[in-house]
Amino acid sequence: xxxxxxxxxxxxxxxxxxxxxxxxxxxxxxxxxxxxxxxxxxxxxxxxxxxxxxxxxxxxxxxxxxxxxxxxxxxxxxxxxxxxxxxxxxxxxxxxxxxxxxxxxxxxxxxxxxxxxxxxxxxxxxxxxxxxxxxxxxxxxxxxxxxxxxxxxxxxxxxxxxxxxxxxxxxxxxxxxxxxxxxxxxxxxxxxxxxxxxxxxxxxxxxxxxxxxxxxxxxxxxxxxxxxxxxxxxxxxxxxxxxxxxxxxxxxxxxxxxxxxxxxxxxxxxxxxxxxxxxxxxxxxxxxxxxxxxxxxxxxxxxxxxxxxxxxxxxxxxxxxxxxxxxxxxxxxxxxxxxxxxxxxxxxxxxxxxxxxxxxxxxxxxxxxxxxxxxxxxxxxxxxxxxxxxxxxxxxxxxxxxxxxxxxxx
Amino acid sequence: xxxxxxxxxxxxxxxxxxxxxxxxxxxxxxxxxxxxxxxxxxxxxxxxxxxxxxxxxxxxxxxxxxxxxxxxxxxxxxxxxxxxxxxxxxxxxxxxxxxxxxxxxxxxxxxxxxxxxxxxxxxxxxxxxxxxxxxxxxxxxxxxxxxxxxxxxxxx
Amino acid sequence: xxxxxxxxxxxxxxxxxxxxxxxxxxxxxxxxxxxxxxxxxxxxxxxxxxxxxxxxxxxxxxxxxxxxxxxxxxxxxxxxxxxxxxxxxxxxxxxxxxxxxxxxxxxxxxxxxxxxxxxxxxxxxxxxxxxxxxxxxxxxxxxxxxxxxxxxxxxxxxxxxxxxxxxxxxxxxxxxxxxxxxxxxxxxxxxxxxxxxxxxxxxxxxxxxxxxxxxxxxxxxxxxxxxxxxxxxxxxxxxxxxxxxxxxxxxxxxxxxxxxxxxxxxxxxxxxxxxxxxxxxxxxxxxxxxxxxxxxxxxxxxxxxxxxxxxxxxxxx
Numbered sequence: 001x002x003x004x005x006x007x008x009x010x011x012x013x014x015x016x017x018x019x020x021x022x023x024x025x026x027x028x029x030x031x032x033x034x035x036x037x038x039x040x041x042x043x044x045x046x047x048x049x050x051x052x053x054x055x056x057x058x059x060x061x062x063x064x065x066x067x068x069x070x071x072x073x074x075x076x077x078x079x080x081x082x083x084x085x086x087x088x089x090x091x092x093x094x095x096x097x098x099x100x101x102x103x104x105x106x107x108x109x110x111x112x113x114x115x116x117x118x119x120x121x122x123x124x125x126x127x128x129x130x131x132x133x134x135x136x137x138x139x140x141x142x143x144x145x146x147x148x149x150x151x152x153x154x155x156x157x158x159x160x161x162x163x164x165x166x167x168x169x170x171x172x173x174x175x176x177x178x179x180x181x182x183x184x185x186x187x188x189x190x191x192x193x194x195x196x197x198x199x200x201x202x203x204x205x206x207x208x209x210x211x212x213x214x215x216x217x218x219x220x221x222x223x224x225x226x227x228x229x230x231x232x233x234x235x236x237x238x239x240x241x242x243x244x245x246x247x248x249x250x251x252x253x254x255x256x257x258x259x260x261x262x263x264x265x266x267x268x269x270x271x272x273x274x275x276x277x278x279x280x281x282x283x284x285x286x287x288x289x290x291x292x293x294x295x296x297x298x299x300x301x302x303x304x305x306x307x308x309x310x311x312x313x314x315x316x317x318x319x320x321x322x323x324x325x326x327x328x329x330x331x332x333x334x335x336x337x338x339x340x341x342x343x344x345x346x347x348x349x350x351x352x353x354x355x356x357x358x359x360x361x362x363x364x365x366x367x368x369x370x371x372x373x374x375x376x377x378x379x380x381x382x383x384x385x386x387x388x389x390x391x392x393x394x395x396x397x398x399x400x401x402x403x404x405x406x407x408x409x410x
Numbered sequence: 411x412x413x414x415x416x417x418x419x420x421x422x423x424x425x426x427x428x429x430x431x432x433x434x435x436x437x438x439x440x441x442x443x444x445x446x447x448x449x450x451x452x453x454x455x456x457x458x459x460x461x462x463x464x465x466x467x468x469x470x471x472x473x474x475x476x477x478x479x480x481x482x483x484x485x486x487x488x489x490x491x492x493x494x495x496x497x498x499x500x501x502x503x504x505x506x507x508x509x510x511x512x513x514x515x516x517x518x519x520x521x522x523x524x525x526x527x528x529x530x531x532x533x534x535x536x537x538x539x540x541x542x543x544x545x546x547x548x549x550x551x552x553x554x555x556x557x558x559x560x561x562x563x564x565x566x
Numbered sequence: 567x568x569x570x571x572x573x574x575x576x577x578x579x580x581x582x583x584x585x586x587x588x589x590x591x592x593x594x595x596x597x598x599x600x601x602x603x604x605x606x607x608x609x610x611x612x613x614x615x616x617x618x619x620x621x622x623x624x625x626x627x628x629x630x631x632x633x634x635x636x637x638x639x640x641x642x643x644x645x646x647x648x649x650x651x652x653x654x655x656x657x658x659x660x661x662x663x664x665x666x667x668x669x670x671x672x673x674x675x676x677x678x679x680x681x682x683x684x685x686x687x688x689x690x691x692x693x694x695x696x697x698x699x700x701x702x703x704x705x706x707x708x709x710x711x712x713x714x715x716x717x718x719x720x721x722x723x724x725x726x727x728x729x730x731x732x733x734x735x736x737x738x739x740x741x742x743x744x745x746x747x748x749x750x751x752x753x754x755x756x757x758x759x760x761x762x763x764x765x766x767x768x769x770x771x772x773x774x775x776x777x778x779x780x781x782x783x784x785x786x787x788x789x790x791x792x793x794x795x796x797x798x799x800x801x802x803x804x805x806x807x808x809x810x811x812x813x814x815x816x817x818x819x820x821x822x823x824x825x826x827x828x829x830x831x832x833x834x835x836x837x838x839x840x841x842x843x844x845x846x847x848x849x850x851x852x853x854x855x856x857x858x859x860x861x862x863x864x865x866x867x868x869x870x871x872x873x874x875x876x877x878x879x880x881x882x883x
Contacts, residue, residue: 030658056662062693063693063696064690070641070648072651075652078651079655080664097644100640103446166445205666206613206636207665208665208667209457209635209666209667210455210456210666212459212635212636213451214637215448215639216447216637216638216639217449217626218622218626226439227443227447230443429630431588435629449626451634460582462582473632474588475586475588477588482593501579502578502579502603503599504599505593505594505599506587507602511580513580514577523588527800527801529804533804
């Protein structure tokens with residue numbers, strides 16, 4: 001029996017510590033990990049909880065991130081609760097097996113502390129790793145601060161292990177800004193958290209010898225498509241489960257989560273859509289813009305996969321010009337997030353103007369001033385009725401102004 | 411006696427070899443395929459499978475036991491129980507789990523799973539051999555009737 | 567653990583196969599002989615993992631599985647990792663009492679081909695052995711990437727022609743010696759490492775049972791002749807293994823606790839390696855006059871390696 005780890009009503013935790021406490025309270029059976037900056041403390045802490053008897057699970061430190069996710073798959077197919085953490089290059093090394101985990105419908109929890117992808121090598125936060133996972137068949141939640149990293153990590157177990165879902169789930173937080181910044185966090189008590197998360201009820205358990213199962217069969221053109229379609233439908237169908245678990249968590253904690261968060265959007269003419277810590281900065285900028293007479297709002301995507309297309313259309317219906325902020329190098333296209341939002345708005349009645357800002361790569365700051373400038377450009381678009389700038393612009397970048405793609409006005 | 415033992419469903423479970431590997435299974439829709447492409451080997455409780463013979467088990471339709479590779483064969487091994495000494499060489503080296511041995515006795519061949527590799531014939535130590543290859547279409551009775559006599563040791 | 571009787575073949579044959587037919591391995595493939603034998607060595611439940619390779623693509627082709635036990639394949643490289651993590655999960659769930667049957671005995675086994683063992687999966691294998699998980703890893707060594715059309719692996723012996731070490735007017739085939747995987751695995755401090763061959767079924771069964779019974783990570787390299795890529799008749803699989811063990815191309819030995827080497831089989835009449843090479847199409851070119859020196863080199867390598875094995879056995883260090 002595990003030793004009680006005391007938590008206070010209010011703690012000062014950084015995002016990594018918050019996520020690791022969620023793993024402890026969820027009584028994770030096995031963590032298979034290969035630590036990488038900036039997510040290292042999440043699994044280190046789990047290891048220390050094992051080492052000090054605060055948890056009855058096992059910590060396996062393997063020899064690479066690929067092996068970490070491979071081990072998570074073996075452990076998860078063996079019926080217990082499994083979690084790990086990674087970032088950046090480690091995430092990239094895991095990619096092969098991320099697809100295997102989701103294809104096998106294994107409810108593994110992966111805490112991703114977002115960090116840029118090399119080259120050039122960089123340890124700071126951007127969303128390149130998060131985007132790399134976007135087609136991997138995992139549910140992806142975005143936390144914008146330490147409290148949310150904790151809350152979402154707890155809720156992720158419920159979602160992933162739900163028999164109507166059975167999909168691996170990632171919780172993303174921004175490298176360093178969230179992961180290493182100590183903030184007030186209000187954790188659930190150990191009992192309340194344990195009760196909320198519950199115990200896993202395995203499906204296709206390799207350790208249930210009354211029902212031997214084969215995992216990882218080969219499917220060629222006559223079967224593969226049906227399996228992938230079924231998997232995609234499962235992700236789409238996870239929506240009501242996610243909503244129900246968010247609602248249950250609100251009852252318990254008073255903290256409300258939605259798959260799409262919106263701030264000051266009721267009467268907004270212009271808005272910024274973002275992910276991660278940028279959301280809080282954008283909210284400050286929007287308030288200041290409102291003081292200057294611009295009806296500015298902010299939309300944040302909490303649930304990156306399944307992507308909330310319909311909710312996005314509803315919340316942006318009356319908005320005139322939208323700035324989609326992408327914190328990942330787009331590699332010869334529009335930002336991936338821009339493409340999602342543009343696709344959603346293309347099918348709306350109002351067809352607002354949608355622009356793309358590439359920002360913050362490798363941990364570059366985005367200031368309130370930068371965000372206010374973005375709002376001002378959106379207001380100019382709204383006033384003109386067309387996009388007055390290039391559609392894709394780089395923000396807070398040294399050197400000559402960098403922007404691409406023009407509106408065809410002919 | 412020997413002819414009788416060539417019962418094609420000797421010691422077979424009712425669903426042995428029912429499906430062709432390709433096209434022998436209904437091509438199910440996305441809503442019908444198994445979750446995570448996981449395949450259950452048995453229907454019902456299979457806790458004691460190590461202690462059950464094939465004919466006592468509840469193989470699921472996903473178990474390859476229920477499929478056949480008989481069409482792979484050009485030649486088939488024919489078993490002559492009158493010559494067999496039950497050494498079990500054929501059983502241990504059969505790559506296709508197709509030698510039907512029960513209670514230390516070799517009883518025959520599982521023609522749903524035999525691919526005709528001829529290893530059983532090669533490793534058979536009797537004289538004449540208890541297993542010989544014949545055309546897939548050869549009549550077993552005729553094959554047994556034409557069984558060779560004991561060979562004398564060649565003088566060196 | 568419940569090991570089965572291997573006193574004689576009749577006793578052994580009373581086991582009930584848990585590896586089913588209508589898999590799609592080539593006729594005459596030794597992989598399934600080895601797998602069947604391993605599974606018949608115990609009555610315990612088994613959790614088996616497999617790397618990508620011939621065994622995997624032939625035994626779990628949707629909608630069919632040939633496995634009557636728990637089985638998992640993830641990728642080309644990670645069977646050692648998945649099964650060892652499964653073993654850790656078993657330990658945790660047993661302690662917590664969350665298993666369906668907390669008393670059921672179970673053994674954990676991983677299979678890999680030589681490509682996934684010697685090459686692409688080596689890191690995963692090495693990691694799992696360093697972590698001292700309680701499982702048995704069996705390499706089905708057919709000395710090439712047979713599943714993808716016969717490319718050279720680091721298990722391919724010198725002189726063999728493969729699709730990526732092609733013998734021709736300017737080449738005698740693979741130039742490099744086979745990697746000594748057995749010594750490498752023994753150097754991990756593994757409690758039991760062996761090299762075995764299916765023609766000596768009892769020796770192989772003994773080794774399998776020793777590995778299954780020994781706590782910690784055990785490694786067994788098995789010779790698995792590949793009629794398709796070695797180019798011989800499917801019926802000759804066992805004869806080829808006889809030639810392999812009796813020419814000492816494939817000596818059978820074990821290494822206990824990383825150092826105690828025991829030779830398991832001493833052929834009464836050691837055959838010249840020509841007998842082994844000449845039985846396979848992949849070495850045919852070596853019998854041309856210009857490549858005769860390669861056969862001599864292979865023979866001298868065998869002689870040296872055999873002498874070295876005997877010295878290590880005698881030294882008892």
